[in-house]
Amino acid sequence: MPGPLDAPVVLIGPMGAGKTSVGKRVAKRLGVPFVDTDKLLVQRHGPIPALFEARGEAHFRGLERDAVDETLRRGATVVSLGGGAVLDPATRRLLRDVRVVCLTVSPEAVEARIAGSDRPLLQHGGIEAWRRIATERAPLYADLADLTLDTSHRPLSHVVDDIVTWVGTDTP
Structure with missing residues (x-):
């Protein structure tokens, strides 16, 4: 059993990498709360695509920053x-x-995960839009990450095990 967690563990990465699924399991294993900031924003402000359309991305990012803080x-x-x-x-x-843990995923593995998604930045472009967005954001993810794990072909349980072990041995 890992030592007590005294600070947040944050999961970042491209859409479809499994941040919510992995995060819920890691929180359960560590015995701490889980928060998905996208879900928090939806609860407070309504659907994200509607926020993007009505107020624009800059407004959304400000709300998101406040939720993260x-x-x-x-x-x-x-x-x-x-x-x-x-x-x-x-x-x-x-x-x-x-x-900060960055979860990555290959375009091939993510394609099925985001099929039919209503995510605002994918409305007109599908997997090609995902590739472009993931490529643009990759340097930011890499710069912030203390640990990077690929979820493309690994069982989520293995990814969760790796994070829980790392949290138990890492000092922020």
Whole structure:
């Protein structure tokens, strides 16, 4: 059993990498709360595609930054961020003092995971839009990550095991 978690563990990465699925399992194993900032935003402000359409991406990123800041202040929590949260410089600064795990996934593996998605940045482009977005954001993910794990072909249980072990041995 890992040692007590005293600071947040944040999962970042492209859409479809498994941040929410992995995050829920890691939180359960560590005995701490799980927060998905996208779900938090939906609860407070309505569907994300509608927010993008009505107010634009810049407004959405500001709401997202506020949700990340609030969530990180909770302390021992596993937090899943939306794929684009790292685009905001202030959000990136918030992530500098916490454990950050980047989950990656190959385009081939993600294609089935995001099929039929209503995610706003995929509305007109499917997997090609995903490739472009993932490529643009990859340097930001890499810069922030303390640990990077590929979820393309590994069982989620193995990814969860790796994170729980790392949290138990890492000092933020």
